[in-house]
Amino acid sequence: MIVSREQAERADAQDPLRALRGAFDLPPGVIYLDGNSLGPPPRQALERLRRTADHEWKGGLIRSWNGHDGGERWIDLASRCGAKIAPLIGADAGDVIVCDSVSVNLFKLAAALISAGGRRALWIEEGEFPTDGYILDGLSRLTGAPLSRLEPGTDLSHAAGGVLVKSLAHYKTAAVADMAAHERNAQAHDAAIIWDLSHGAGVLDINVKAAGAKYAIGCGYKYMNGGPGAPAFIYVDGAVANHLDQPISGWMGHADPFAFGRDYAPASGVARFAAGTPQILSLSALDAALDIFRGVEMAALEQKARALGDLFIVRAREAGLSPIAVNGRRGGHVSIPHPNGYSIVQALIAKGVIGDFRAPDLMRFGFSPLFLSYAEVWESGDVLRAIMETEQWRADEYAQAGPVT
């Protein structure tokens, strides 16, 4: 256990992941504890974006859809990018595609599952990430499929024969669900789980295949560092994808989009979950950002995120705060409830320590292991303690006003 700045620095010197920090170009004077909300840009993502804009769009113009003059071939970039995400979640390369947003992908996947016969009821746990509930609610309003709320920890027998959406890592507590146990439970009750990997992919050691998980969605702009609002991904087990019919059946998910045939015929596998034309600039940044993970063990990332978070928890306690404790595996973030959380986070940001705030009272700090050092986390603890001891957060400038992101 690290109990001094010197020990933190020693941990950095021994950190097998420390070289990865060089792939990022973080602004001076900032300790970035919000890579769980928006990852910072890897240098290669910024370079790629310039190349995509200047060489592929400006130079190649329409020709870049088929690849032009050494540029990327846009038409299958979504699949190639999906193949880079696959090893991060333990999926086969052909079972992941990048497209749309998490919201749209959840809609497509849940709609496909309730259309596949048999399962009709939609389920979500109380306290889940709200937008996942909004999307299921929308699907319910459109189709009449009933949406019900499950108390967390409830046996899945209540959701027998239904479709449940569940976060792997909870967006507030960071508690990590036991994927394999839930899958066994779900399959015993003929329920299907759509895993929302948004707060886990890129930081946790996930193995959907080993756990028996068949359906998942997730986010490209958090631990994957794909850029603001980066496109999302969707995973469907190759053994079942061809049985699913997703309703936003646009031309990019067509078996032969450029035949311009009158009738829809879905592409084989998860590719059928693509809908419209991908936003190539955003997709390209994500595609380049993912190259950072090449050769990196996800278990090592999870382990370092845990160690960084553990260090922060100790330091937050020293500052008189009570971080939410998690039994078992924890995602890459740590949340601390405080009635003045908004103001404390603002005061921290003013001192260069960037975290975020989730209404009504939660301060949230992310420990992205790709670029954060133990010394930085130690330092953030000093800043936090100073703010709490001096009550600097009471300054007028940190009072809550306007929307919070």
Add this chain to the structure above:
Amino acid sequence: MIVSREQAERADAQDPLRALRGAFDLPPGVIYLDGNSLGPPPRQALERLRRTADHEWKGGLIRSWNGHDGGERWIDLASRCGAKIAPLIGADAGDVIVCDSVSVNLFKLAAALISAGGRRALWIEEGEFPTDGYILDGLSRLTGAPLSRLEPGTDLSHAAGGVLVKSLAHYKTAAVADMAAHERNAQAHDAAIIWDLSHGAGVLDINVKAAGAKYAIGCGYKYMNGGPGAPAFIYVDGAVANHLDQPISGWMGHADPFAFGRDYAPASGVARFAAGTPQILSLSALDAALDIFRGVEMAALEQKARALGDLFIVRAREAGLSPIAVNGRRGGHVSIPHPNGYSIVQALIAKGVIGDFRAPDLMRFGFSPLFLSYAEVWESGDVLRAIMETEQWRADEYAQAGPVT
């Protein structure tokens, strides 16, 4: 009528829009007749993209959602970008939002309309842009709302009480529908029309409000030059938007997304049609590209596109080809059927004249009036004629192979 290169150059000298060419940086040796498929980058879009990446993402990090250090405020960029599109289609500034793709937006809008009570049947004309049909088909499969095909030109009484999707400018023929007449007809039969403006917005003088059109979707990457796969837009008349419930009800369309409330409550107006987090890199490029239209009369753009297309038609006929004739208004492109169309387009591209090909036999050329000159169109006619006279397109290298974009 222009019958010589000199006259083409004179037309350029007198062109009130000629200064706009300087806003683009087209590759040397290229005559770009495909701005209808992918607009070239305005210089300011490339600059903005660099600023968004380097200043806002890298420098501002998560803070840029609320605007940081002079950068754009991301959280309402989709609405501000929509407000820039509004004058291009004759809508009120608050009635347009940029989000997702055309396919996803059509799904949301059609779903909202069949959910709004009364109207249930979905209609599309035979020969419409295929992906619009695929999307309605998907909505039909999910909800059971019947999808039927209407013969073009059929009276809308067949679609009484239904929801019809219709392109303003046809993707093949470029024929422009009489929006006001169709709206009168539709309203007489209690039908709702969703206008697909993809092949018209940014080049035609569109006035949805004057025509009584209430619902439209459209594309950001064609005549708007927003970048490859740029996000799409959605227009809903402010008088009816609050009566519509779209099913992909993600947090970005929530009245108060950062309250993280359990239950969905739609934002007021067209903003409720947003779903997930916007892809900011792509959205920013579009937002900057739209500034080109400031102070430009859409009628002047339509007029120049028409004149450029007319000139090309004359030249194509001289080359022995038979462009599709359009009575009345025409969109920004001209299509030419030919059994060897694919090879002819490839031969043209090899000579620097970039058009595209639409299966099974259509060569398609776009005349984006923001950057094309009469002299370029004249020159493209020379290239086309040479290729046809010498039958260069028969060369093996131009034979069709692989996918066509």
